[in-house]
Amino acid sequence: MRLARLLDRTLVRNLLLTAAIAVVLLFVSLAITPFNNLRLASIAYYFTALAGLTVLTGLNGQISLGHGALMAVGAYTVAILVGRDGWALVPALVAATVVTAAIGSVLGVVAARLRGPYLAGATLAFAVGLPGLADRYPHAFGGENGLIIPPPQPPAGLGSAFPLERWEAWIACATALIAFLALSNLQRSRVGRAMRAVRDDEVAAQLAGLDVARTQVTAFIVSAACAGLGGGALAVVTQLAAPGAFTLVLSLSLLTGIVLGGLGSLPGALWGAIALVMLPSWSDDIANSFSLSTDVQSNLPLALYGVVLMGVIVAAPEGIQGAVRRLGRRLRPRSSMSHEEAA
Amino acid sequence: MTISMRRPGLGLAGCLAAAAVFAAGCGNNGGSSSSSSPGITKTSVKIGGHTPLTGPAAPGYSEIAPAAKAFFAYVNAQGGVNGRKINYIYRDDGYNPTKTVSVVRQLVLQDKVFAIFNGLGTPTHTKVVDYLNTSKVPDLFVASGCPCWDDAASHPYTFGWQTSYQIEGKILGDYIKKNFAGKKVGVFYQDDDFGQGGLTGLKEEIPSQIVAAKPYQPGDTNVAPQITAIQKAHADILVDFTIPAYTALGQLVSFKVGYKPTLFISNVGADPTTVGGLLKSFSKGKASTALIEGAYTEGYLPSVNDTSNPWIALFKKIHDQYDAKAPFDGNVEYGMAAAYTFVATLKAAGTNPTRQDMVDALNSGKVAVGPGIVPYRYSKTDHGGYAGVQMGKITNGQIKLFGQPMVTDPGSGAITAYTKPQQSPGDAGVIKQP
Numbered sequence: 001m002r003l004a005r006l007l008d009r010t011l012v013r014n015l016l017l018t019a020a021i022a023v024v025l026l027f028v029s030l031a032i033t034p035f036n037n038l039r040l041a042s043i044a045y046y047f048t049a050l051a052g053l054t055v056l057t058g059l060n061g062q063i064s065l066g067h068g069a070l071m072a073v074g075a076y077t078v079a080i081l082v083g084r085d086g087w088a089l090v091p092a093l094v095a096a097t098v099v100t101a102a103i104g105s106v107l108g109v110v111a112a113r114l115r116g117p118y119l120a121g122a123t124l125a126f127a128v129g130l131p132g133l134a135d136r137y138p139h140a141f142g143g144e145n146g147l148i149i150p151p152p153q154p155p156a157g158l159g160s161a162f163p164l165e166r167w168e169a170w171i172a173c174a175t176a177l178i179a180f181l182a183l184s185n186l187q188r189s190r191v192g193r194a195m196r197a198v199r200d201d202e203v204a205a206q207l208a209g210l211d212v213a214r215t216q217v218t219a220f221i222v223s224a225a226c227a228g229l230g231g232g233a234l235a236v237v238t239q240l241a242a243p244g245a246f247t248l249v250l251s252l253s254l255l256t257g258i259v260l261g262g263l264g265s266l267p268g269a270l271w272g273a274i275a276l277v278m279l280p281s282w283s284d285d286i287a288n289s290f291s292l293s294t295d296v297q298s299n300l301p302l303a304l305y306g307v308v309l310m311g312v313i314v315a316a317p318e319g320i321q322g323a324v325r326r327l328g329r330r331l332r333p334r335s336s337m338s339h340e341e342a343a
Numbered sequence: 344m345t346i347s348m349r350r351p352g353l354g355l356a357g358c359l360a361a362a363a364v365f366a367a368g369c370g371n372n373g374g375s376s377s378s379s380s381p382g383i384t385k386t387s388v389k390i391g392g393h394t395p396l397t398g399p400a401a402p403g404y405s406e407i408a409p410a411a412k413a414f415f416a417y418v419n420a421q422g423g424v425n426g427r428k429i430n431y432i433y434r435d436d437g438y439n440p441t442k443t444v445s446v447v448r449q450l451v452l453q454d455k456v457f458a459i460f461n462g463l464g465t466p467t468h469t470k471v472v473d474y475l476n477t478s479k480v481p482d483l484f485v486a487s488g489c490p491c492w493d494d495a496a497s498h499p500y501t502f503g504w505q506t507s508y509q510i511e512g513k514i515l516g517d518y519i520k521k522n523f524a525g526k527k528v529g530v531f532y533q534d535d536d537f538g539q540g541g542l543t544g545l546k547e548e549i550p551s552q553i554v555a556a557k558p559y560q561p562g563d564t565n566v567a568p569q570i571t572a573i574q575k576a577h578a579d580i581l582v583d584f585t586i587p588a589y590t591a592l593g594q595l596v597s598f599k600v601g602y603k604p605t606l607f608i609s610n611v612g613a614d615p616t617t618v619g620g621l622l623k624s625f626s627k628g629k630a631s632t633a634l635i636e637g638a639y640t641e642g643y644l645p646s647v648n649d650t651s652n653p654w655i656a657l658f659k660k661i662h663d664q665y666d667a668k669a670p671f672d673g674n675v676e677y678g679m680a681a682a683y684t685f686v687a688t689l690k691a692a693g694t695n696p697t698r699q700d701m702v703d704a705l706n707s708g709k710v711a712v713g714p715g716i717v718p719y720r721y722s723k724t725d726h727g728g729y730a731g732v733q734m735g736k737i738t739n740g741q742i743k744l745f746g747q748p749m750v751t752d753p754g755s756g757a758i759t760a761y762t763k764p765q766q767s768p769g770d771a772g773v774i775k776q777p
Contacts, residue, residue, distance in 0.1 A: 035452035135560045138534060144560045145466045145535050146440050151477065164477075165452065238444045240470050243562075245441035298397040298435060 010188045018181045025173045034165035038237070039277055041165070044172035045233035046273035048179045050257050051266055052226025055183055057255070058264020059192065060219035061199030062111055066123035067227045068251030069130035070107075072241070073100045074231030076134075079147035079241035089152060089236065093175065096232035097225045104224020108217035127251040131243035146242025149235055168237045175233045179226050184266055186222065195219050249302075256305070260312050262319025271320040279305050380698040382457030386423075388689065389430045390460040391450035393467065394486070398437035399561055403587045403617030404463060406669045407486060408433035410678030411461060413665035414658075415686075421775050424689045431460065431682075436467055438561065443467040444474075451480055458483050458701060461504070461681045465489040465537040466561065476500045481701045483688065484681050484728070488611065489536040490543075490753045493720075493727035495706075500698075502705055502721065504681055504728035506643045508537055508584065509753040511609050512544020514641060514732050517749070517758050519580060519607070520549050527554045529578030529604065531569055531593050533585060534558035541584035541609055547755060554578055559589055570596040573604075580605045585612040591621035594634040606638035610732065613640035614673035615740045632740040640742060641732035643715050645765070647676045648741040653767040654680075654714040673742070680714040687713060687773045713771065716748045717761050727753060731761060 006012055029037055053067050074096040081087040081095055107126065111119055134141035141147065154167035186192050197205040198215045206212055235241045257276050262268025280301040287297040316323035382389040394408040395401045408431075415429040423429060432454055434446040443464070450456050451474075458481035462468045465487045472491075475482040476498045484504035485492045488511065492503035519528060530545065530553060532538030542556055555576035557569035570593055573581060581597070581604040583590050590612040597603070612618070619632035645652040650659065658679045662671050669675055689696065691704040704710065706723045713719070717731040731750030735742045751758040768774060 033452065035449065038448055038452065135562065138560070143534055144440075144562050146470070148470060148473075151474065165448075238441060239474070240440060240444055242440045242470075244437075244439035298437075 014184045029169045034163040037165040037169040041169040041172035041237045042277045043273045044176040045230045046276050047176045049227045049230030050269035050272045051179050051183050052223040054258040054269045056219050056223035060195040063120050064123045065251050066126035067254045068246045069127045070224050070227035071231030072246035074228030075235035075241040078232040078235045079149050083149040093232045097229045100228020101221050101225035105221045108220025112213040112216040131246050134243045146240050149239045172233045175229050262321030265321045268319050268321035381455045388427045389456050390458050391456035392433040392461045393436040393443050393446045394433050394463045395438040396435035400438035403674050406674040407678035410675040411682035414679040414682035416665045417661045425694050440467050440470045444470050447471040461486045466535045481698050490540045495726045502726045506729040506732050507727050507753045508540035509544040512541040513547050514749050516545040516548025526579040528552045528580045529573035530556040530582045538584040566592050567596045574602040582607040584609050587612050587617045590618050608638050608640045616672035638737045641734050643729040643732050646742050646744050647673050657768050
């Protein structure tokens, strides 16, 4: 009885869930090849950023076309602290999160005053402009060349044969799990409910005593912090922070990623991350097996991405996770379904 | 948009389902294990490269990897090297360092290549050198003249191929010093190890003649500020350490502002076919090779238009048979010459080479000459490529070499003439003469 009550506590439940996922990821990473560990790491850092964005857009109803640039802030923070100043990885990742959250708070204040297309425009300008700083100040940011980060060394206790890629996957998955734990708690907290209320009807939220602007700024800060953490993990995994990684295309793919996966849901962010990592490699395989010309081949990933996005929106308007949930409901006995809906 | 409140159980189901799909999709990727090195069997050797098939460096450079593949196809048709067919996989990185990192790791981890061959670009390849050396993957004949490849102590697996930009800069500077004494020199260069290496070499020879040195970032679309600044410094001579796209952009600006210096273009940015094509497309057909006519340049390979040269004759024959869609220009010649060097190294590495044997073969100095008009510098302590260049001039849209090949080192060593005649492909004994 006491156990059941304990399990009812959101934090306890989410902790157990996160631990369960961590165990699954551990076994997955031990079973797969180094190259697939690298993919797993990419999925994990994209998930971290997508999870933050899906909270902002899905939960709070604010759009951001600038999350690629926020990832760049995290990546460059890690690159400068680890690569140049010799910091350890964990404090550098924390710093990346804090710095990006700080920049996110500025963006958030701007965002709280803007609506719809104007907000999209402002964040778009951020995404276009920020990577240009690297070229403007080549001595600090290495220009187009970027900043190199030394490969993270697996602890000696894991043995000398421990593949670098698995270690990178562990680092990236750890950041993803931290983001997952934090956001799944937030979703079911007072702040999360306030965010949803603001999203659904700002006037009603205000009448209910909620500070609309403050809620929106909070959402932006949380979201930016996740993007910064994800960007920092990206820099560690690719051992590089360069403007070429943070183009406008990245910002747009992040946004389409959360739509594809299912807006506002954390598992949806995972689907989106998988799509971002796997679709280019599948399209590569397609292009290779049909030996298409390079002009077609280089445009195929984006085209395929577009086709999948359209397909998902037509077939499953709530994204991949929405379709999975519907399938789950259909497979479930009726009684439990009504229980589900009551909840 | 409606977001239902979900029970965490469903979230977990989603996550696990996703993980399962991922794991299933990634299954059975384990390659066949061999007793020697990855990527090599009794009948084949698999090598990989990263190259810009798209992006700012693609014009011209995208011809290099297909030309190398054509050369390998020719060698394979002759039976390969010690019975092994060479399988060359090249992947597009768009000259974007971030993509280079991911495609090179894909080549090493997924394609399990024996060696990385002719990875193209300074800003790109510098990002994978540490990785390749930590993984002990031979990193052969980097398609860039950055002096940084020549570092046998910390990068024992990396070997350069083309003449180092610093050596180019020195020999260009030496020529300017002797023939344009007292003239003011402006330098337009790419802001990375490529341009900076060239500038360092130039400064070694003519430190007091340089009046302006302006960098560009690859990706810049407007180079007018740089060119007009050099013009304002009254430079009589303009030296370009540029990739073809920026040679063309720079010349278009010079033309527009009426700046007519004596032009020097370092080897990588001088191929008249490529630059002419870019001038034409940037100006929507109004400009042509005429804008680089009379420019000085230099090279370490015979001129691609010199059909009497047995190497050019061989390359032309292979080109017509295997790569006829591409124009026969300096890039094609470059790819084939680099591919020849790989074949020579593979042959020198013994009948059952491991990765280490490839490195040992190069360190031993057995690979000494090839299609170049100057020798390679390979030794235990020297991982640079070609040792020098010969001056040339663009005449009627073709590079005409003149004078004598000069050789030197990337440091402060003397510049000397190289007088040995070039070996023909048949005499070199690596491949059968047609």
